[in-house]
Amino acid sequence: MKRITQLLFLLLTISSYAQEFKPYKVKSGKIIYEKLKYSTHSGFSSVNGVTTSYSKQIPYVAEQVIYYWKYYGDIAFEETYKISNFGGELLKEKVKVSERLWVKEHRYYFDFKKNKMYDDPFHLRIKCRENFQYYQITGSWIKTQYMGVEAAGTKTILGKEATYYKIDNSSDLYAWNNLVLKSENFYTNREGNERKGLESAKIAVKIDTTLKINDTLFNPNWLKREKLYQSLDRNKIGELIDATPNLLIQTGEINPLKIQKNDIFLFVTTNLRLGKLQVLNIDDKNRLTIKFEWYYQSNSVGKNRDSFRIRNNSLVNIDSVIIENEPSKKIDFKWQNLEFPTIIPKNNIGIYLLKSSRIINK
Structure with a gap:
């Protein structure tokens, strides 16, 4: 005992x-x-x-x-x-x-x-x-x-x-x-x-x-932001895009959205893959650095990068993680910083700002 x-x-x-x-x-x-x-x-x-x-x-x-x-x-x-x-x-x-x-x-x-x-x-x-x-x-x-x-x-x-x-x-x-x-x-x-x-x-x-x-x-903002980013898998991304559009702002070719550091975006690629990206930096040479991840239908990770740098006016194929020289049906978006920094979707793909990522940044 x-x-x-x-x-x-x-x-x-x-x-x-x-x-x-x-x-x-x-x-x-x-x-x-x-x-x-x-x-x-x-x-x-x-x-x-x-x-x-x-x-x-x-x-x-x-x-x-x-x-x-x-x-x-x-x-x-x-x-x-x-x-x-x-x-x-x-x-x-x-x-x-x-x-x-x-x-x-x-x-x-x-x-x-x-x-x-x-x-x-x-x-x-x-x-x-x-x-x-x-x-x-x-x-x-x-x-x-x-x-x-x-x-x-x-x-x-x-x-x-x-x-x-x-x-x-x-x-x-x-x-x-x-x-x-x-x-x-x-x-x-x-x-x-x-x-x-x-x-x-x-x-x-x-x-x-x-x-x-x-x-x-x-409980610093960078930890809140990272937890938000990590919480987004394919299922959650699909749910947000389909069922809760009020939590998102869609950017388009005609009315592109001005982006800012630490924005988190959800996207649908030309191959209909769901993914997420975060704006890490826009430097004095107008180069955009992002981290991103996209998923297969099984919810397993397809491609991801912790730091992916893109030159100004570049055409990006995020499915293959390459920069294209010419427009094609494989292009997912264009990065440019002319009047203001923006990601312009191509080939009718969807790119959506997650509003809550800006609330955290304040």
Whole structure:
């Protein structure tokens, strides 16, 4: 009976952990970091007529990172901005590079330059789940992630007493209540057993644990848009076109629709295949970049591309994923950016803007 009770308690605990990760000892907050890189400056110096060479590393702020967390780190969100070019030349204004979202066992990453989302496993959370008892006993994701590592001292950062961990010969961590306030990466010799100098660092410059964080921050538009796009298979596309035309706007040869970045379109090809596409970018050379997918009648995927670039005034055969030089019955649409950017359907095929994709973009 005692054994059964223990087993039930263990199962209940594991079930509870599946709902909560809670790697930090602080409920919520915001940390602003500066990511430092180091440029090597070499030269010669002369003292008392003796000339010697020297080499020193000069740090510069390459990026700014703003990190938010709630529910003791069970969910987290991060923004990264580029501050300077290689060597430390400051930009006129910072440029957003990426956003990350950690939720459940997902680590979502959005690349602003490519306008593309990646969905990767949240390896740390998975490792803590797989080593649940050890994680519970140590009370530390750091000791679970880097098994065998132990605290090796303390250092005051932003008025907080941070615990120092030497992870290995190439990296150090300083953490307060399991929140990383500083990390450092080092160059090593070829054998990897001797540090040769700092390669990069990430240092907290401001922390706020009283800030009230809005939950909408953890549901960014790019994630909503990707979920909408992924929800559209052949059956759903057919249903939308046939039964709910009020949710769509059809574009045509006579009255083409002005398109914009992140629009999602549904289409019917010259071979009567149903598909979807999203506008990823329109660059300064009037080239259109899309991602698309079309389906066979069985609902299996026929052709797809994560990034398909089309030159201005091109005729596109989306069935075969080729650009045609001459008009033909195989052409599905023409991309052009003259008075305004538009996709012009050819051969009476149907192309429909999904209205909800523009609502998300607002």
